[in-house]
Amino acid sequence: MLGGVRSRTYGALAGITAAAAAIGVAEGLAVLTGAATAPLVAVGGVVIDAVPAQVKNFAVDVFYTYDKLALLVGTLVLLAAFAAVTGALATKRAIFGYAGIGIFAAVGIAAALTRHNAPWYAFVPTLAGAVAAAGVLHLALRQEPAESGYTYEQRRWLLRVAGGIIAGAAVIGFAGRWWATRRGVQAERDAVHVPEISESPATLPPQADAQLADLAPFVTPNKDFYLIDTALVVPQVSPRDWKLRIHGRVERELTITYDELLKRPMIERYITLACVSNEVGGGLIGNARWQGVRVKDLLDEAGPKQGADQVVSRSVDGFTAGTPTAVLLDGRDAMLAIAMNGEPLPIEHGFPVRMVVPGLYGYVSATKWLAELELTSFADFDAYWIKRGWAAQGPIKTQSRIDTPRDGGEPKAGPLVIAGVAWAQHRGVSKVEVQVDDGEWQRAELLAVPSVDTWRQWRLQWTAAPGRHRITVRATDNAGQTQTDAVAPPDPDGATGWHSIAIDVR
Numbered sequence: 001m002l003g004g005v006r007s008r009t010y011g012a013l014a015g016i017t018a019a020a021a022a023i024g025v026a027e028g029l030a031v032l033t034g035a036a037t038a039p040l041v042a043v044g045g046v047v048i049d050a051v052p053a054q055v056k057n058f059a060v061d062v063f064y065t066y067d068k069l070a071l072l073v074g075t076l077v078l079l080a081a082f083a084a085v086t087g088a089l090a091t092k093r094a095i096f097g098y099a100g101i102g103i104f105a106a107v108g109i110a111a112a113l114t115r116h117n118a119p120w121y122a123f124v125p126t127l128a129g130a131v132a133a134a135g136v137l138h139l140a141l142r143q144e145p146a147e148s149g150y151t152y153e154q155r156r157w158l159l160r161v162a163g164g165i166i167a168g169a170a171v172i173g174f175a176g177r178w179w180a181t182r183r184g185v186q187a188e189r190d191a192v193h194v195p196e197i198s199e200s201p202a203t204l205p206p207q208a209d210a211q212l213a214d215l216a217p218f219v220t221p222n223k224d225f226y227l228i229d230t231a232l233v234v235p236q237v238s239p240r241d242w243k244l245r246i247h248g249r250v251e252r253e254l255t256i257t258y259d260e261l262l263k264r265p266m267i268e269r270y271i272t273l274a275c276v277s278n279e280v281g282g283g284l285i286g287n288a289r290w291q292g293v294r295v296k297d298l299l300d301e302a303g304p305k306q307g308a309d310q311v312v313s314r315s316v317d318g319f320t321a322g323t324p325t326a327v328l329l330d331g332r333d334a335m336l337a338i339a340m341n342g343e344p345l346p347i348e349h350g351f352p353v354r355m356v357v358p359g360l361y362g363y364v365s366a367t368k369w370l371a372e373l374e375l376t377s378f379a380d381f382d383a384y385w386i387k388r389g390w391a392a393q394g395p396i397k398t399q400s401r402i403d404t405p406r407d408g409g410e411p412k413a414g415p416l417v418i419a420g421v422a423w424a425q426h427r428g429v430s431k432v433e434v435q436v437d438d439g440e441w442q443r444a445e446l447l448a449v450p451s452v453d454t455w456r457q458w459r460l461q462w463t464a465a466p467g468r469h470r471i472t473v474r475a476t477d478n479a480g481q482t483q484t485d486a487v488a489p490p491d492p493d494g495a496t497g498w499h500s501i502a503i504d505v506r
Ligand SMILES: Nc1nc2c(c(=O)[nH]1)N[C@H]1C(S)=C(S)[C@@H](COP(=O)(O)O)O[C@H]1N2
Pocket: 225, 226, 227, 228, 229, 230, 231, 273, 274, 275, 276, 315, 316, 319, 348, 349, 350, 361, 362, 363, 366, 367, 368, 369
């Protein structure tokens, strides 16, 4: 007689063991077939792409910056729960267990095969994993069933076989990930020789950086630069395989290799990149010295046709950004960047080649792991975030931020420097004003900038009296527009409002 509580527990544990075997085998094989073919990564990628626009901001906070791991772990937990339930059912009728494995295989294979640029063999890891799971389930169900509790054989099987399989799968999973990253393109990236630039190098005016503790440095070190993307695993693109295709509504289609790109005339510029998801006062912004080839030079060669008002940049993993063709041709320093702060692009920032466009939020311009530029029209194509409800046009809004003192800080009474950064990329910041409590707006000192395409540090001397104070900042751009105090969320085209902090002076 089957069906005691214990017997269901045995089935659940057997199901989890079968799932572990599937994941272990699949992850192991995905080291060879590519991380994106692993069922967990493929399904996680589908989930990321399916996130509706309303939860994008939540998703940015939770997944895109740090917690992609949370998505993987969440997927694993769901899989374990599913395996436990189908395993328990399998103790009544084995077919439930095999059907569960069939569902796992169908979902994993469908996800892997439909990812952007999936190789034809993308189904192999999931299929092999499913076969392994079926084998484990078969073994588990062969153990003598107990009337109640576990039989000696079942207990031994759980301890020895199941324990071994789960531990083995965990080891293979972690080792596979580690090996895939190690064997990635880090060595090729480190071997890249960044070529000389054809014009004068980007130089910083003296006094661009006040070098205050807590104030964002004028140049953001690569290791501190914010990271935003939809890639669950960082794409590993070898410069030897890299090609850029410029196609669509052009007179002449172009294909350029990495070596060819490096031989072209190069410019170097300080440009401040910003994310549309940045909240007022937030940190999704950074300034770097970028080196690369002008997009305009390449577009001029390809010859955009009449009506091709949008350039869609597409990454190797299928992300797309749509940039107005006019912006790329208007003389600003839009470039295909190959170096960041004097180093080859870091892999997570888009190695080997990414786009950087002064004045536009990243989601409409800054495609990393670039693979193609397609000339089309805004009427004909919506890029990745536009499909999800974000605005098609993404000029960066004038903003300012107080970095020091810190919000909620308790500085000592007496002379104090209030300082921060302000930005209005490609228009430039002409004025920053600070208000303490309900006082007059006071003009802050502006530090020097190399161009209108970067953020600008500002500072103001203040004599702090004991007590609680509110400090607010606002910037004005070179067109004379003062940052609006109307509060708006990032969705759909960038947050607005004044950054304001509260401190307790002691
Ligand atoms: N391939 C790819 N490129 C991408 C994205 C992405 O999801 N995938 N996100 C964009 C967004 S929204 C921003 S804000 C910038 C961030 O660039 P960073 O991670 O180098 O700071 O990259 C852009 N380029």
